[in-house]
Amino acid sequence: MNTIAVVGASLAGLRAVETLRHEGFTGRLVLVGAEPHLPYDRPPLSKELLAGEWEHDRTVLRKQPYDDLDLELRLGTAATGLDLATQELALAGGTKVAFDGLVIATGSTPRTLPSIPALDGVFTLRTIDDCLAIRQRLDMGARVVVIGAGFIGSEVASTCRKRGLEVTVLEALPQPMVRGVGTRIGARLAAIQVEEGVDLRLGVSFEAVEGDVRVERIRLGDGSTIPCDVLIVAIGVVPETRWLETCGLVLDDGVVCDETLHAAPGVVAAGDLCRWPNALFDGEVMRLEHWTNAAEQGVFAARSLLRRAAGDEVEGFAPVPFVWSDQYGVKIQCAGRFGPSDDLEITHGELDSRQFVALFGRRGRLVGALAFSRARQLMQYRKMISERASLRDALAHARASG
Amino acid sequence: MKIVVDFEKCTSNAVCMGIAPDIFEVRDDNFLYVLQEEPPEDKRALVEEAVRMCPTQAISLEG
């Protein structure tokens, strides 16, 4: 391979270019990114950076010199199309880049609602620019409303409370973060948010965003209104595949890949937009929107690309999914795959405290674990999940380790 | 090889512990503890991976 192009200059893209060089690729390496910034870390955007505890220089993802990577950096430039037959990328401004290998890592982008007008004070939170713009309003003591009590919405509310700001969270579902953690843990999170002074409105329908130039109030389905200076819409993300729509790759809520993360010969995908079958979970086809996955897939996809091109055997990508979230002083960590229909056992503490582990079993197998400020224990269960341990063995382990 | 963690930078997300649990441990107090500050040479590849993967670049290696 002479030229490898990596599209998306964030976590997965950066880990891919680093790995390509680390594995000895000496050809031309082009990194294309729509944002004007060098790769930075997103988790602090709802936490330390938004809180004002960090400045933006601390979010830089690579401290070592970029010269070591010998990249052709095209920042502030979006890819607009892909031609698989001629192996060419089209970039905004009309230039083309011919490649032999391609890494697709354009991540995801916030979901929005067409019914929300583009008033001043209405935000989504994905980029450092979003974060700094919101932070400026928080510095002025804004009254904040968050739509969506998922991971990011809940973290933003936590950060607002830490800053002593009034915050209302609107959620259509009966609990916060239910999609990620299920109803019992969701109920616990709801209680914590209320204890911490969040005005949490669950199961509500939101009707309209009102205001002339600026957002002024939010009207709910029951006719009540909430005064608002900053509205943060945090209702999830969608994979960023708009530039791939006509290229012939299979798209289905993400770029569909095989177990080696190949989407086509010479084309791999990594990060928030990658959908692939995970052999550790009986080939369940998954797409994850978490930091560790993007980092690990960036590394894996780069290796997979080089090895397949060299004619070597590549094994499948089969990790135990892992995600963390920091809110209200609790370090939440989840490993594995679990849902509302799985068996749930609480260990290492009580559900009504802020320190415990929840274990999830399906047909006798340990499939997931969730911890509130119990990282050490969680990592042990993460390992047990990868070893296909039974729920019974996990519970025996919990009893033995206290 | 000596591991140095900048605790000002560490946010205790346990990414390093996921890679090398016998070297890095985040405990119930939500702080990271380095279990082996001078791990044996055969752990170098693992430790280097942890250094690379740490989101806040809090870990560095001397020697």
Ligand SMILES: Cc1cc2nc3c(=O)[nH]c(=O)nc-3n(C[C@H](O)[C@H](O)[C@H](O)COP(=O)(O)OP(=O)(O)OC[C@H]3O[C@@H](n4cnc5c(N)ncnc54)[C@H](O)[C@@H]3O)c2cc1C
């Ligand atoms: C506020 C916030 C908090 C988070 N907190 C956590 C957390 O606590 N724990 C956790 O596990 N995960 C967290 N995440 C998720 C984690 O940050 C993501 O999973 C990770 O950033 C995904 O990396 P990625 O490289 O796949 O994509 P992204 O980080 O989305 O990057 C994709 C990049 O591609 C660029 N791009 C898009 N389209 C194009 C195009 N056509 N051409 C060129 N470039 C393009 C984008 O501008 C972007 O820079 C958080 C995310 C956010 C937004």
Ligand code: SF4
């Ligand atoms: S990976 Fe880095 S930030 Fe996370 S716990 Fe380890 S040292 Fe701290």
